Amino acid sequence: MTEIYTVERANQFIQKNKDEVNRKFKPKHHFSAEIGWINDPNGFVYFQGEYHLFYQFYPYDSVWGPMHWGHAKTKDFVNWEHLPVALAPDMPYDKDGCFSGSAIVKDDVLWLMYTGNVEQEDGTIRQIQNMAYSKDGIHFEKIAENPVATGDILPDELVKSDFRDPKIFEKEGRYYAVVAAKHQEDIGTIVLLGSDNLIDWEFESIFLKGTPEQGIMWECPDYFNIDGNDILMMSPMRVKQKHYDFKNINSSVIMTGKVDWNTKTFTLHNMKELDHGHDFYAPQSLEDDEGRCIVIAWLHTWGRQLPSHDLKHKWAGSMTLPRQLTYKDGQLLQTILPESLQSLSKIDVDDNPISSGVLEIDINGNLLMRFGSSDDYIDFGFDKEENLVYIDRKGLKRLPKGDETWEISERKVQIQAKKLLILFDSNSIEIIVNNGEESLSSAFYIDGEHYLQNLS
Numbered sequence: 291m292t293e294i295y296t297v298e299r300a301n302q303f304i305q306k307n308k309d310e311v312n313r314k315f316k317p318k319h320h321f322s323a324e325i326g327w328i329n330d331p332n333g334f335v336y337f338q339g340e341y342h343l344f345y346q347f348y349p350y351d352s353v354w355g356p357m358h359w360g361h362a363k364t365k366d367f368v369n370w371e372h373l374p375v376a377l378a379p380d381m382p383y384d385k386d387g388c389f390s391g392s393a394i395v396k397d398d399v400l401w402l403m404y405t406g407n408v409e410q411e412d413g414t415i416r417q418i419q420n421m422a423y424s425k426d427g428i429h430f431e432k433i434a435e436n437p438v439a440t441g442d443i444l445p446d447e448l449v450k451s452d453f454r455d456p457k458i459f460e461k462e463g464r465y466y467a468v469v470a471a472k473h474q475e476d477i478g479t480i481v482l483l484g485s486d487n488l489i490d491w492e493f494e495s496i497f498l499k500g501t502p503e504q505g506i507m508w509e510c511p512d513y514f515n516i517d518g519n520d521i522l523m524m525s526p527m528r529v530k531q532k533h534y535d536f537k538n539i540n541s542s543v544i545m546t547g548k549v550d551w552n553t554k555t556f557t558l559h560n561m562k563e564l565d566h567g568h569d570f571y572a573p574q575s576l577e578d579d580e581g582r583c584i585v586i587a588w589l590h591t592w593g594r595q596l597p598s599h600d601l602k603h604k605w606a607g608s609m610t611l612p613r614q615l616t617y618k619d620g621q622l623l624q625t626i627l628p629e630s631l632q633s634l635s636k637i638d639v640d641d642n643p644i645s646s647g648v649l650e651i652d653i654n655g656n657l658l659m660r661f662g663s664s665d666d667y668i669d670f671g672f673d674k675e676e677n678l679v680y681i682d683r684k685g686l687k688r689l690p691k692g693d694e695t696w697e698i699s700e701r702k703v704q705i706q707a708k709k710l711l712i713l714f715d716s717n718s719i720e721i722i723v724n725n726g727e728e729s730l731s732s733a734f735y736i737d738g739e740h741y742l743q744n745l746s
């Protein structure tokens with residue numbers, strides 16, 4: 291029998307069951323759902339004076355299931371208010387999941403564009419794009435014209451069943467969406483769709499096709515421009531490993547380049563891993579009311595064991611702290627928002643035990659720090675000989691092993707580190723190196739009180 295999913299059923303379930311969640315490892319300063327599983331941030335947008343965050347959501351269990359869109363909002367990127375579920379997979383064109391997508395505001399109406407995932411009778415998958423809108427920012431209506439774009443509009447060189455995660459933007463009065471597609475040659479590809487009214491969408495171009503080394507599928511693409519620099523941000527699967535980079539099967543990258551708006555194509559100049567920790571995926575951006583480019587990501591990734599699920603805590607997954615992307619001297623920086631920093635207590639090794647807060651360290655030589663208890667901890671620090679900032683999860687009792695068949699308990703990034711900003715929460719660490727030149731984000735599930743020690 292097929293399950294019937296509706297927004298009402300999801301909201302009732304959440305209200306009835308949210309108090310049963312075991313909060314032992316739940317983050318204090320990072321966004322997480324009231325109950326259930328979350329993955330990608332979706333529809334991150336400024337609407338009527340507040341910032342809305344939607345997310346891939348399965349309320350009924352702490353594992354991935356038929357995707358809904360969870361919903362929350364904030365005025366300051368620090369305090370989040372949970373809102374009713376925005377979308378449930380309740381239509382023939384999204385019956386097996388309301389997959390990732392984005393939001394845009396037009397004439398004071400909040401529009402969502404998302405992928406409907408449909409398993410057909412012959413077992414094949416169909417991924418199609420749909421629209422929904424809301425005037426009050428709480429209740430959403432799917433439009434009668436859905437689906438607004440199907441695989442039929444794609445050129446034959448693309449696989450029609452891998453067509454997902456539209457990110458909408460507006461340029462000179464026309465709406466566009468970058469959408470993930472897969473080339474027949476198993477190569478990540480981004481297509482550009484265009485529309486004048488958000489309802490009739492047409493294929494514009496293959497915006498960028500990758501190379502085999504750059505991954506087999508580029509999930510959750512995002513396009514924006516910072517200070518005249520065209521940027522594609524996305525999450526490729528199976529990028530070829532390079533030194534210490536791309537050790538996770540699922541990575542996130544920043545691509546800098548130049549868009550030719552006549553041919554509607556993106557010329558790639560440089561591709562860089564966006565975060566070098568174990569858990570950072572599907573980042574999405576918004577432009578805030580001051581014009582800042584703010585990015586939030588899923589602080590987890592695919593194919594990893596999730597202790598909060600294994601322990602039946604009834605929740606899984608959180609978001610990173612929001613980060614601002616800026617350009618300085620030709621380099622892209624990601625910095626933690628001043629709003630977040632003000633809300634976190636400054637910590638020191640003398641403050642033990644420590645549950646959450648922010649620590650700043652000036653690097654003068656080798657650094658080895660340990661966080662946790664005597665038999666359950668993570669190490670992190672800086673190796674001065676090799677210029678490596680690292681997070682090492684080998685000391686964890688609950689090592690969230692992944693689908694990776696190679697050693698991955700340690701993640702590192704090569705950089706001459708001068709300064710580390712380290713953000714601790716109940717189950718995560720985010721390290722920002724040299725005021726934003728690199729970052730490493732990882733999750734952990736450590737029992738008991740947490741102690742910070744400097745072992746260097």
Ligand code: FRU
Pocket residue numbers: 329330346357389390405454455509510571572
């Ligand atoms: C990325 C992703 C998307 C998809 C969604 C499904 O994490 O695989 O491509 O839309 O998750 O939950």
